[in-house]
Amino acid sequence: MIRFEGVTIAYQKQTVLENVNLEIEKGIITTFLGPNGSGKTSLISSINGTIKPVCGKIYIDDKDISKLKTKKLAGIVATVPQLYNTNFNFTVLEMILLGRSPHIGYVPGKDDIDKADEAIEKIGIEYLRDKEFNRLSGGERQLVMIARAIAQDTEVILLDEPTSYLDLKNQLKVLNVVKQINSSQKVTCIMTLHDPNHALMYSDKIVMFKNGTLETGTIEDMINARNIYEVYGVKADIVKVNNKKFVIPDY
Numbered sequence: 358m359i360r361f362e363g364v365t366i367a368y369q370k371q372t373v374l375e376n377v378n379l380e381i382e383k384g385i386i387t388t389f390l391g392p393n394g395s396g397k398t399s400l401i402s403s404i405n406g407t408i409k410p411v412c413g414k415i416y417i418d419d420k421d422i423s424k425l426k427t428k429k430l431a432g433i434v435a436t437v438p439q440l441y442n443t444n445f446n447f448t449v450l451e452m453i454l455l456g457r458s459p460h461i462g463y464v465p466g467k468d469d470i471d472k473a474d475e476a477i478e479k480i481g482i483e484y485l486r487d488k489e490f491n492r493l494s495g496g497e498r499q500l501v502m503i504a505r506a507i508a509q510d511t512e513v514i515l516l517d518e519p520t521s522y523l524d525l526k527n528q529l530k531v532l533n534v535v536k537q538i539n540s541s542q543k544v545t546c547i548m549t550l551h552d553p554n555h556a557l558m559y560s561d562k563i564v565m566f567k568n569g570t571l572e573t574g575t576i577e578d579m580i581n582a583r584n585i586y587e588v589y590g591v592k593a594d595i596v597k598v599n600n601k602k603f604v605i606p607d608y
């Protein structure tokens with residue numbers, strides 16, 4: 358379980374989230390939903406130690422993450438960031454092997470290359486394996502970063518808008534891979550998403566960011582017309598098609 362106790366996140370003088378007390382269950386998919394600028398990325402980045410709370414504590418399975426060394430934390434938490442650039446001319450395989458660094462010394466071994474190739478195959482990006490990462494499109498890079506997180510082989514994967522650069526088919530592919538690694542390996546997955554329909558299709562629990570406060574619950578509890586209006590200021594109908602729930606915004 359990931360537990361936030363009295364966590365406040367602030368940049369210079371701007372407090373983004375104050376006194377967050379939240380529990381994220383182990384082994385399920387939790388999605389952060391909220392408007393632009395509401396603090397989703399900030400909160401997700403506090404779990405991998407990129408952002409240090411100004412006060413409060415974050416625990417993963419009762420381990421205070423502020424006390425863990427970077428390499429140790431990277432062995433527990435993998436991250437798929439929103440947008441990733443590197444100054445080095447790494448190939449895709451080399452980028453994915455970087456995800457293995459919590460597990461290896463200075464030189465990757467055969468096991469590490471096998472893990473990277475397994476992740477490449479899982480995402481279906483064999484055709485990108487030997488290309489230069491910096492020359493890929495935004496969507497291709499996102500697929501590589503997801504493969505890297507899988508190769509990292511951690512208990513927790515954080516995905517910050519994992520579908521933002523992807524076409525419709527790749528959006529579903531990536532979300533299906535998230536679902537698959539969650540159900541087969543019981544990896545705790547935490548995503549930020551903008552599409553409430555994706556949240557409905559692929560999450561177990563939702564954390565909604567409403568004007569600086571967080572509300573959490575099951576998709577059934579959280580995804581309703583009132584919450585969609587309160588969070589986004591958009592009127593929507595919730596409809597059922599083939600027994601599946603969808604959010605249809607009023608436009």
Ligand SMILES: Nc1ncnc2c1ncn2[C@@H]1O[C@H](COP(=O)(O)OP(=O)(O)OP(=O)(O)O)[C@@H](O)[C@H]1O
Pocket residue numbers: 368369371373391392393394395396397398399400
């Ligand atoms: N490095 C930073 N320095 C200063 N302010 C920042 C920094 N990163 C984020 N912020 C501010 O913190 C607030 C929350 O940003 P954050 O990126 O966490 O929101 P978000 O919900 O993920 O937004 P989006 O949906 O647009 O990605 C915003 O007002 C943003 O301007």
